[in-house]
Amino acid sequence: MKTLGRLLFAALLASSTFAASAAHTRATLLLAASTAQPGDTVLAAVRLQMDPGWHTYWRNGGDSGGPTTIQWDLPPGITAGEIQWPTPEKFTLEGLTTYVYHNEATLLVPLKLAADLKPGPLELKAKVAWLECEEQCFKGAASVHASLQIGGETQASPNATKIEAAKKKLPEAAPAAMARALWDKASAADTRSVIFEWSADKAVTDPDFLPYTGDHFDVQSPTERLPDVDGRIRLRKDVKKPEGDWPKQLRGILTGKVDGASRGWEVALPIETAPPGKTASAPFSLGALLTSLGLAFLGGLILNVMPCVLPVIALKIFSFVKQSGEAPGRARRLSLVYALGILVSFLVLAGFVIAVQQAGQVASWGMQMQNRNFVLGMTILVTLVALNLFGVFEITLAGGAMSAADSLAGKSGAPGAFFNGVLATVLAIPCTAPALASAVGFAFTQPPLVILLTFCFIALGLAAPYVVLTWNPALLKFLPKPGAWMQRFKIALGFPMLATVIWLYKLSLNHLNKSQSLWFGIFLVALGMAAWIWGEFVQRGAGRRGVAALLSLALLGAVGTYAATRNEGIKWERWSQAAVDKARAEGRPVLVDFTADWCLTCQVNLTTSIDVAKVREKLAEVKAATLVGDYTLEDATIGKELHRFGRDAVPLVVVFPRNPSAEPIVLPPVLRPQLVLDALAKASQ
Amino acid sequence: MKRMLTLFTLLAAAATVFAAAEIGKPAPDFTATDILGKTHKLADYKGKIVVLESYNLDCPYCANHFKSGAMQELQAELTAKGVVWLLVNSVNPKNSSHRSIDAAQKEWTAQHLKATAWLDDSSGTIGKAYGMKTTPHMFVIAKDGTLAYQGAIDDRAASDGDPRTARNYVREAVTALEAGRKPAVTQTKSYGCGVKY
DSSP states (O other): OHHHHHHHHHHHHHHTGGGOOOOSEEEEEEESEEEEOTTOEEEEEEEEEEOTTOEEEEEEEETSOOOOEEEEEOOTTEEEOOOBOOOOEEEEETTEEEEEEESEEEEEEEEEEOTTOOSEEEEEEEEEEEEEESSSEEEEEEEEEEEEEEOSSOEEOTTHHHHHHHHTTSOEEOOTTSEEEEEEEEEETTEEEEEEEEOOSSOOEEEEEEEOOOSSOEEOSOOEEEEEETTEEEEEEEEEOSSSOOOSEEEEEEEEEETTEEEEEEEEEEEEOOOTTOOTTSOOOHHHHHHHHHHHHHHHHHHTTSTTTHHHHHHHHHHHHHHHTSOHHHHHHHHHHHHHHHHHHHHHHHHHHHHHHHHHHHSTTHHHHHHHHHHHHHHHHHHHHHHHHTTSSOOOSSSOHHHHHHHHHHHSSHHHHHHHHHHHHHHHHHHHHHHTHHHHHHHHTSOHHHHHHHHHHHHHHHHHHHHHHHHOGGGGGGSOOOSTHHHHHHHHHHHHHHHHHHHHHHHHHTTSOHHHHHHHHHHHHHHHHHHHHIIIIIISOSSOHHHHHHHHHHHHHHHHHHHHTOOOSOOOEEOOHHHHHHHHHTTOOEEEEEEOTTOHHHHHHIIIIISSHHHHHHHHHTTOEEEEEEOSSOOHHHHHHHHHTTOSSSOEEEEEOSSTTSOOEEOOSSOOHHHHHHHHHHHTO | OHHHHHHHHHHHHHHHHTTOOOBTSBOOOOEEEBTTSOEEEGGGGTTSOEEEEEOOTTSHHHHHHHHTSHHHHHHHHHHHTTOEEEEEEOOOTTSTTOOOHHHHHHHHHHTTOOSSEEEEOTTOHHHHHHTOOEESOEEEEOTTSBEEEEEOSBSOOOSSSOGGGSOBHHHHHHHHHHTTOOOSOOBOOOOSEEOOO
């Protein structure tokens, strides 16, 4: 009974779920030679051709999947070598990264013929098995065969050219000393970073390392590109080792694009240990360190003439003037305390940078998020600084920071000088970011000690003029006298600040879509108005200050909330023929919007019929790619594409079906949501 | 603006959660409904060993464990010892491998599944909280609620042949935990098809 049950069970399984056949990949066996001599090595190729959107796996599948296997059934005297795998594609979907082939993969295998093979025809057979995936995964298998004549001469087969082409897709042997691998610090008990240093003789874009499968360890898929050093490409990857020893070497391929073509180099890199006390993040050199510290000092010096520090210089001038009447010894001591104030503030900043750096190593792709927040935050901050310089509102730290700092500095000696130093630093921040971005960027890749030193030297640069002037009071006579001009000067300084806002706003556009960009700009205007209400009616107002404060905050809150929720829009990518082909090859339909900022119909179509909730849902459902061709400025490629569809100008919205051989669907110039929905439904079949 | 900042903090937090299941740390708690409508809360199973299995029968790797009957045998063996075995199906409803409640109930009977329950995780919440990468991907949670094992079901990454010949890490982990020991192997690389989130 039990056996019968099992039989029935097996039959049921065979008939239902597991009967799905692998109909999406075809396998064939090709030989480079039709006739070969005993002793030859003949290159065999197992060619896998996948349906659009389907993929098979590399020797290391990555997070999932598994390699294609070839089980040879060869006549005596012929032995098969290892599979030579073409360079795969790194494919990430829903946070899972795999190494795969789309469309076609030709696996090469050298077949060694024994020297004593008898002449005559031979039949070579193999069973090929693979996993093929798209939305679902299926197991695929095929028996393949090819015939080879053993004779007195070697004769290329008609497939030889295909095999030659396939050989070009194999990773090349890496020249000695092309690359090295070094241990970086551990980020967890079972995870350690490795730095790859790669000296490429030509410019390589999108460099990466694809690992072979490790024994008891796994090279994680994310790759962090570090700044190049002396023309060497540097990549950081994590190695995870749940059990056993750390690997001694890493095998895999270095990949990248050279002159637009994908290339790969096979490497086996022993992992070197960085000298103790140093991380491999940047090769240590005293010269490089001194140069960068010199630059940091210079940067600090320049900060003194930066607009946001200049008002502080005035502050300092006030205290110079006062202190010049005092004993030189006291003024000198105060100048050193002031320098200490700057130094301590910069050490706090350094601490922050180190904290971010350390946190970044735990979750390295979190940095991107922070970058966005950082840029948006800086834009808002600098807008406020500009408005403050214009006198729209005051910074009130106990009745005006300037006068407070001034009186603190004047009245209470050492603590005042210290506070002056801190204030100089705080006000310098909006300038520090743009002016010292490269220094900070450099600092991120450095060990904490170097970051500390860098910030120390910026601080020393910022403090230097003050200290020098105090120690040589004779130079003081060159300093201008304070007066009414300072108020005008302050307002004048607001304009360079506004320019900085524009620069930061431009940077923030990288993180925002079109609608978000608009609303972030409007938010900045609302921020200005809120600041004005605050300054005019709360700080300087006679009555009803509470109402004014509420109004100011309500305005900020309302526009802020509205702006912050403008993030649902369609994520457009730039149109190109290649992008359309790629998406269709992955089995995705494509919606292309050829548009221009000056084309009103285009904007109306977008807001009423394309970027609307229903269409967005449909786009997500059919996994459509959304590409935008911007014809705002003359563009020959787009012009040609418009002509191809019989249009002279935009609007043109085209939906390309997921099946690459199906005809594109051209939508009418004036759209309704239903038209787009219908086209998408048809395109996803 | 603040909302935007909050949103991004949340996103960043969610991203960290994706790989939050760590050996020796408390396993992420969850509440989920099974295909019979019953609610399961991980915290309620404190005092019992819990096995989580990411499941998708359309995946050839997963299917091989069921086709051979090996997985059902292991489920029966462990649940008989009082282990709670939860199938976690995180297939997105838009994927053709998704099972409606009705289809899932039929599959449960047809495959003679011997797990405690089949959890509907079509939102991917549990899968992402645990960092489930493949089907199958196994998690063994000790009686005190800490994660004791995560990774492959066995040391035989294949979609055919008999899984019974392999070294089964889940059985090993459960046996060790029952004897009051830490499993000899606590982490391996899971194998199978990617989870269809």
